Amino acid sequence: MNSAQPCRVVVVGAGISGLTTAYRLRKLLGPAVEIVLVEGSRRLGGALRTVELAGVALDVGAEAFLVRRPEAVALVQELGLGGQLVHPTPMAPSVRAAGRTRPLPTRTIMGLPGAAADVADLLSPQGLARVAAEPTVPLRWEPGRDAAVGTLLRERAGDELVDRLVDPLLGGVYAGRADALGLRATLPTVAAALDRGAGSLLAAAGAVLAAGSAPGRPAPVFATLRGGLSGLVDALVSAAAVRPLLGTPVCGLARTVAGWRLELGSRLLGAGEPDHLDADAVVLAIPAPALWRLLADPLPAASAAAGRVEVASCAVVGLALPRDAAQALPEASGVLVAATEKRLSVKAFTFSGRKWAHASSPEVVLVRASLGRHGEARVLQRDDAALVDAVRADLAALTGITAKPVATVVARWGGGLPQYAPGHGEVVAALERAIAGWGGLAVAGATLHGVGLPACIATADAAAHRIAGYLSSVTSAPRGGTMGS
Numbered sequence: 001m002n003s004a005q006p007c008r009v010v011v012v013g014a015g016i017s018g019l020t021t022a023y024r025l026r027k028l029l030g031p032a033v034e035i036v037l038v039e040g041s042r043r044l045g046g047a048l049r050t051v052e053l054a055g056v057a058l059d060v061g062a063e064a065f066l067v068r069r070p071e072a073v074a075l076v077q078e079l080g081l082g083g084q085l086v087h088p089t090p091m092a093p094s095v096r097a098a099g100r101t102r103p104l105p106t107r108t109i110m111g112l113p114g115a116a117a118d119v120a121d122l123l124s125p126q127g128l129a130r131v132a133a134e135p136t137v138p139l140r141w142e143p144g145r146d147a148a149v150g151t152l153l154r155e156r157a158g159d160e161l162v163d164r165l166v167d168p169l170l171g172g173v174y175a176g177r178a179d180a181l182g183l184r185a186t187l188p189t190v191a192a193a194l195d196r197g198a199g200s201l202l203a204a205a206g207a208v209l210a211a212g213s214a215p216g217r218p219a220p221v222f223a224t225l226r227g228g229l230s231g232l233v234d235a236l237v238s239a240a241a242v243r244p245l246l247g248t249p250v251c252g253l254a255r256t257v258a259g260w261r262l263e264l265g266s267r268l269l270g271a272g273e274p275d276h277l278d279a280d281a282v283v284l285a286i287p288a289p290a291l292w293r294l295l296a297d298p299l300p301a302a303s304a305a306a307g308r309v310e311v312a313s314c315a316v317v318g319l320a321l322p323r324d325a326a327q328a329l330p331e332a333s334g335v336l337v338a339a340t341e342k343r344l345s346v347k348a349f350t351f352s353g354r355k356w357a358h359a360s361s362p363e364v365v366l367v368r369a370s371l372g373r374h375g376e377a378r379v380l381q382r383d384d385a386a387l388v389d390a391v392r393a394d395l396a397a398l399t400g401i402t403a404k405p406v407a408t409v410v411a412r413w414g415g416g417l418p419q420y421a422p423g424h425g426e427v428v429a430a431l432e433r434a435i436a437g438w439g440g441l442a443v444a445g446a447t448l449h450g451v452g453l454p455a456c457i458a459t460a461d462a463a464a465h466r467i468a469g470y471l472s473s474v475t476s477a478p479r480g481g482t483m484g485s
């Protein structure tokens with residue numbers, strides 16, 4: 001492109017994916033290019049949000065990221081935040097199922113063990129016998145096949161392993177149910193081992209576990225930032241040197257002769273505010289329902305693919321309890337709760353001060369509860385005070401703690417987590433194929449190749465490179481950006 005011409009790139013959505021895209025674009029394109037970050041809500045960060053509860057930083061969205069994938073740690077270090085990286089304490093998590101709370105088995109892939117003995121503590125003798133017999137059940141598996149995790153596992157190993165371990169673990173990550181989530185997207189290494197010829201699910205998990213086990217002390221699996229993940233949001237905005245437009249939902253996208261036109265929602269626009277933005281290139285870093293709406297006109301095939309990804313809503317409730325409550329807290333970093341525990345509303349508690357050394361305080365004990373599974377919106381359909389009451393009742397049932405919190409916070413994540421159904425990879429491939437011919441358009445975010453922060457960052461890096469490549473390949477100058485009303 002002719003670098004003398006003004007150029008504007010619009011990034012829609014200011015979650016980790018949009019923020020990372022904007023930052024990476026700035027690094028790739030330099031200071032001359034105008035990068036506009038358009039965010040529908042009034043705050044930056046999307047599912048990253050740190051609040052101060054009774055004087056202690058608490059993440060009420062994502063709270064940590066995997067360090068076994070490189071992207072998040074690399075980004076943190078690149079932004080100069082490496083000194084703030086912290087790992088969880090050695091305190092182990094537990095799981096509540098069949099009326100008992102037990103340590104979470106450690107040698108599994110999302111609850112799938114390599115050997116039945118590794119989950120013996122959680123299952124009845126009959127349940128354990130079904131798991132032990134799984135390798136003897138003939139497996140019809142063709143490479144590339146996909147199946148719902150729960151359905152496949154129930155057929156082969158009975159219900160208990162799913163209900164007591166696999167479903168609670170998947171629910172913790174996806175707010176989804178094992179019977180609806182696809183094996184290939186949620187346990188990709190197990191699917192790959194099956195593709196390579198593993199004769200059973202246990203054999204596949206065993207192969208993955210054996211490949212991953214290195215001698216010596218186990219390396220930490222997760223990390224976060226000492227002051228909370230909003231620190232990453234702040235660093236990205238500042239390094240990206242972008243102009244964020246907050247409270248500005250994009251409600252339409254159209255192809256123009258020279259690029260793209262984005263219609264800006266009028267909900268929060270004051271007099272004189274622009275109602276559209278023209279851009280040479282656009283990155284959509286927004287959840288699947290928003291992608292579905294925005295792509296419907298310009299790219300119906302991409303829109304249809306996005307429309308096939310359902311989303312789940314969830315909520316996080318933080319309680320700051322008086323310090324005395326610590327004595328009654330179990331010796332665990334938290335507890336996952338099986339959906340079969342019908343009397344409990346919460347799907348997981350994190351005992352934040354036990355899990356993270358930096359979150360412990362001499363005055364209060366922080367407890368973080370998660371609620372909401374796909375298809376069970378009813379749990380969330382109560383006001384904040386009722387949600388806090390439900391969390392307190394569950395905490396009392398599990399730990400005996402009835403102390404009144406000194407402070408509480410409720411964060412709701414409507415449609416916050418995409419559901420990776422069987423065949424999710426094909427849906428995403430269809431979406432990516434549909435936009436492949438449009439060099440000035442890219443998509444990033446949790447809808448695509450993983451809901452975790454490292455996977456989102458990877459999609460953002462790819463989107464930024466795609467747009468930078470497109471802009472540098474455009475020889476005739478695109479029109480300069482205009483805003484209009």
Ligand SMILES: Cc1cc2nc3c(=O)[nH]c(=O)nc-3n(C[C@H](O)[C@H](O)[C@H](O)COP(=O)(O)OP(=O)(O)OC[C@H]3O[C@@H](n4cnc5c(N)ncnc54)[C@H](O)[C@@H]3O)c2cc1C
Binds near residue numbers: 447
């Ligand atoms: C409660 C919770 C806990 C989680 N815990 C973890 C964890 O511990 N570790 C981990 O790795 N992952 C975790 N995740 C997943 C991870 O946080 C998310 O997958 C990731 O942050 C998604 O980032 P994103 O930028 O793709 O989307 P989002 O964060 O959803 O951001 C999308 C943004 O787009 C905006 N937007 C939507 N439509 C429009 C529009 N039309 N116009 C303008 N803006 C629009 C939204 O307001 C939002 O700010 C968690 C998720 C949730 C909800």
